[in-house]
Each structure stands twice: as C-alpha cells, then as structure tokens.
Amino acid sequence: MNLSKYRLVKIDKIDKINSGNPKMVYDLTVSDNHSYTVNGKIVHNCLTTEQTGIGYPMGSLVKECYEASKKLPKNSRAKIVADGGMKKYSDVIKALAIGADYVMIGSIFNKSLESCGQNYWRGVPVGDKLGKFLYNKGFSIKKKFRGMSTKEVQKKWGNKILKTSEGVVRYRKVEYKIESWVVNFEHYLKSAMSYTNSINLNEFIGKVNYNKITNNSFKRFNKWEH
Numbered sequence: 001m002n003l004s005k006y007r008l009v010k011i012d013k014i015d016k017i018n019s020g021n022p023k024m025v026y027d028l029t030v031s032d033n034h035s036y037t038v039n040g041k042i043v044h045n046c047l048t049t050e051q052t053g054i055g056y057p058m059g060s061l062v063k064e065c066y067e068a069s070k071k072l073p074k075n076s077r078a079k080i081v082a083d084g085g086m087k088k089y090s091d092v093i094k095a096l097a098i099g100a101d102y103v104m105i106g107s108i109f110n111k112s113l114e115s116c117g118q119n120y121w122r123g124v125p126v127g128d129k130l131g132k133f134l135y136n137k138g139f140s141i142k143k144k145f146r147g148m149s150t151k152e153v154q155k156k157w158g159n160k161i162l163k164t165s166e167g168v169v170r171y172r173k174v175e176y177k178i179e180s181w182v183v184n185f186e187h188y189l190k191s192a193m194s195y196t197n198s199i200n201l202n203e204f205i206g207k208v209n210y211n212k213i214t215n216n217s218f219k220r221f222n223k224w225e226h
Contacts, residue, residue: 058085059098066099066206089188097192099206107170110145112178117143120171131174141174 062082069077082100086092092103109115119131120142126134135141146152147167154162198204213221 058082058095062095062098062100069099089185092185093189093192094210096189096201096205097196097208097210101205107145107172108181109178110143110170111172111175112181113141113174113176114178115143117145119143119174135174142171143174145170145172 062080065080069080072078079101080099081102081104082095083104086095086103086105086108092105095103110117113132113135119126119128121131121134121139126141131141146169149163150167150169151162152169153167193199193201193204196204196208198208
C-alpha cells in the first residue's frame with residue numbers, strides 16, 4: 001500500500017448542540033468532508049458507491065489499512081473503523097478478524113425494538129410505548145431508517161435547494177430486542193475466538209488466519225441465512 005495516496009483531514013471546528021435530545025443528529029463539518037455524529041459516535045448511511053461508482057470493498061480496505069498500520073510506530077498507530085455493509089453477526093466478526101478495531105453498525109441496530117426510528121404498525125406511526133406493547137403481543141412493527149444525506153432530511157432542515165441524494169430511506173421489520181442481539185453476538189464472537197485459538201481480542205483482531213472463498217462458496221455457506 002502506498003501511504004502517499006492518503007491524506008489527513010484537519011478538523012477546523014466542532015460545534016456541539018447541547019439540546020438534551022438523544023435523537024438529535026449533529027453535523028461535524030471539516031474542509032470538503034461531512035460526517036454525522038450521534039451522541040459522539042460518527043455514523044453514515046448512504047448509497048455513495050451505488051450512485052457514484054466510488055467505493056472500495058470493505059474487507060480489502062480493512063486488510064490494507066491494517067497492514068499499513070503495522071509499519072507505523074506503535075505509539076502512532078491509528079484505530080481502524082470498519083464502516084458499512086454489516087448485516088449479520090459474521091460480518092462484524094470477520095471485520096474484527098481482518099483487522100478492524102471498531103465496527104460501525106446501522107441497520108442491525110435499526111431492526112431492534114429500542115432503536116430511535118419511528119415505529120409503524122400497518123403503515124400507521126405509533127409511539128414508543130404502544131410500539132413496544134404491540135411487539136410484545138406478537139404484532140409486526142416496522143422502524144423507519146434514513147440517511148442524513150437524503151432529500152427527506154434536507155427538506156426537514158429547511159433547505160430550499162435539494163441536492164442529489166446519496167442516502168437511503170427504509171422501513172425495516174423489528175426482529176429483536178437489542179439485549180438479545182448483544183447476547184447472541186457475544187456468544188458467536190467467543191465461539192469464533194475459540195475456533196481460532198484466540199484468548200482475547202488482542203490475539204484475535206488482525207491476527208487470525210482466513211481464506212478468500214468464491215462467490216459460489218459464499219452462497220452455499222449463506223444458503224439458510226435471511
């Protein structure tokens with residue numbers, strides 16, 4: 001990897017609005033770059049690669065960044081964050097195995113009952129309490145999920161000129177409570193670590209052996225997954 005291809009972006013200013021509203025999304029603006037933070041966590045939800053053709057396979061990107069970071073002094077090594085495409089437990093585990101220190105998650109959390117997305121029952125918006133009651137009674141509840149670059153958000157912000165959207169708006173069925181997802185993930189991660197003889201995350205992240213498989217093999221392994 002040629003490190004000369006990369007550049008650091010200096011943050012000029014960070015404005016935090018202390019609104020006390022956990023659903024508020026703040027805009028972190030730096031030169032020629034926009035990221036969005038929720039409660040101090042940087043998040044993205046976009047169709048940039050699909051709409052512009054600009055992108056990089058997540059697995060290859062994490063691997064190359066990890067290999068490049070090993071060439072830096074230990075006290076200068078940056079943390080690697082895998083951002084995008086995490087749909088299953090195994091996606092998160094593989095990102096860690098390849099070398100990611102952190103993994104950003106969007107749709108997985110959106111499908112939890114506790115996510116801050118608007119609840120819908122049969123297309124009708126309902127409040128959090130009613131949504132929880134209906135879900136616990138076995139009714140199908142959906143959550144609204146939207147990216148911050150969507151035209152829908154631009155309209156809400158009062159923008160008169162709407163830019164081309166690279167974001168998505170989705171309605172996803174609530175599938176679980178976040179506690180059950182975390183418990184399952186912890187078990188799957190521990191299992192993966194035991195299979196790779198890793199006692200802790202320091203021995204697991206970026207240090208396990210893995211193989212690239214063909215698309216046909218991938219389809220076979222994921223045949224029964226939804």
